[in-house]
Amino acid sequence: MPSHRPPPTVPEPPTLSRPTASAPPATDVPSRDDPSGCDVLVVGGGINGCGIARDLAGRGWRVTLVEADDLASHTSSSSTKLIHGGLRYLEYYEFNLVRKALQEREVLLRSAPHIMWPLRFVMPLQPEGSLLRPAWLIRLGLFLYDHLARREVLPGSTGVDLRRHLAGEALQPQYRRGFIYSDGWVDDARLVVLNALDAQAHGARIHTRTRCVGAERDASGWNVTLQAADGTRRTLRARALVNAAGPWAESFLRGVARPAGGEALATKHLRLVKGSHIVVRSRFAHDPAAPHAYIFQNPDKRIIFAIPYERDFTLIGTTDVELPGADPAGASIDDDEIAYLCAQATRYLRQPVTPADVVWHYSGVRPLLDDASGDPSAVTRDYLLESSTEAAPLLSVWGGKITTFRKLAEDAAGEIGRMLGEHRPAWTRDAALPGGDLSGWIGRPQRPDTDFARFVQAVRQRHPWLPAELAHRLARAYGSRIDGLIGPATSLADLGTEVAPGLHEAELRFLQRTEWAVDASDVLWRRSKLGLHLDAAQRAAVADWLAAHPCAPTSPASRKAA
Structure with missing residues (x-):
């Protein structure tokens, strides 16, 4: 049964002030009551940063998290909002990633049943003669999907006659057969906030609209400069630093975080891939007690989802568009993406989707680790934690997906403990998020x-x-x-x-x-x-x-x- 670990008594977070005259000696471990120091500074208030801050704080480390904007203001509020194993990743032989994500689905569903719930996905089969994936291949993929990880809540996959099933009513008549399988839905931005709340409850200091403008590394710590929205600055001493800046993770290492010698710390490259979504008025009805969504195969071998959204709407996405050299903060959908999503949805849905039907849209930038793949859809969605102990500990988070955030955070906290020489046990697997213990x-x-x-x-x-x-x-x-x-x-x-x-x-x-x-x-x-x-x-x-x-x-x- 999920439990919410009782938070320790902690002091009120400090008000940001101007820099103090000097930082604590490098050999000192900051006390819990010292507002100018912490054990771990986490840079980035997306799902990975907040998840890591939560896990670290729950293990008893003194944590400060800074986010330049609002929590989840970029990638982590712009996902397709699925808790899923990633069925299509099986085509790229990402079996470890899929297994890890499948194992996390029910862990997450139990931790916060108010913001996550099961969802059945309907995949219509193309008529005979189509060049898309044949039925036998889909059936094989679904068999693996059902058996790569244990399921207690989510039902397995099954075939469906769309001429008789409610899900067929919204589809064009040529789609007669299909498959149904299980995954989950999540309110992604609220998931981030709940992790930040739990981190705060366990003693972490959360500073939104606070930018890390300087981080200098020496043998035993980091001297960090933080700048609030009003321009005021203060310094902070941290024993370790976590770079969870998402699309800015590489640029943070190249422009902000530096050793005393001044050379850049970046060793990896990110591929920034924009994923855009459109929202239209609801295109299908379903049983509220057993909601369903659709997964559509496209001629370009990509897939898009059509998901019930906010009661009255349908969410359709996503695209994969590379953003070489672009500022992730300025990412927005373009006309070609809107046309693409409308056209692919219209291939399946009885009621056409046109650009004029779009009532809202959003775009997020996925920070994918560059693996030299030519196709952005084929770039791995798995994460890499890169640790450096040449001086004070540094951990950089590369890639990742929302479904595996808890496991990523658990692995990251374990690695921080290893680098600090302070092993502390993991705790989040059976813990409810705030509001999740009903x-x-x-x-x-x-x-x-x-x-x-x-x-x-x-x-x-x-x-x-x-x-x-x-x-x-x-x-x-x-x-x-x-x-x-x-x-x-x-x-x-x-x-x-x-x-x-x-x-x-x-x-x-x-x-x-x-x-x-x-x-x-x-x-x-x-x-x-x-x-x-x-x-x-x-x-x-x-x-x-x-x-x-x-x-x-x-x-x-x-x-x-x-």
């Missing part, structure tokens, strides 16, 4: 999907005044943390003004106080996807409220209570 509401966990359904019922019973749709959304977003938001409220009026439909002042304050939310993008596109459901005036009302009610995050103890 036992206080529903008793003993059974299955992640049915546990959440029982939790929603319990929320409705405890707070019968909450409208059903709002109760479900809050349960999804916050899990067992929901009472930290609702507090003593006994009516909608007690939640404050409804700033936008379904969004009250109490929730905005909760996000500011406990989840590092600052502006409207943080709230509407990362902490939630409410931006999809609101018009321009309603989104502007949220931005205006946040600008008029700035709020500093509260102490770790207050976050724990929340």
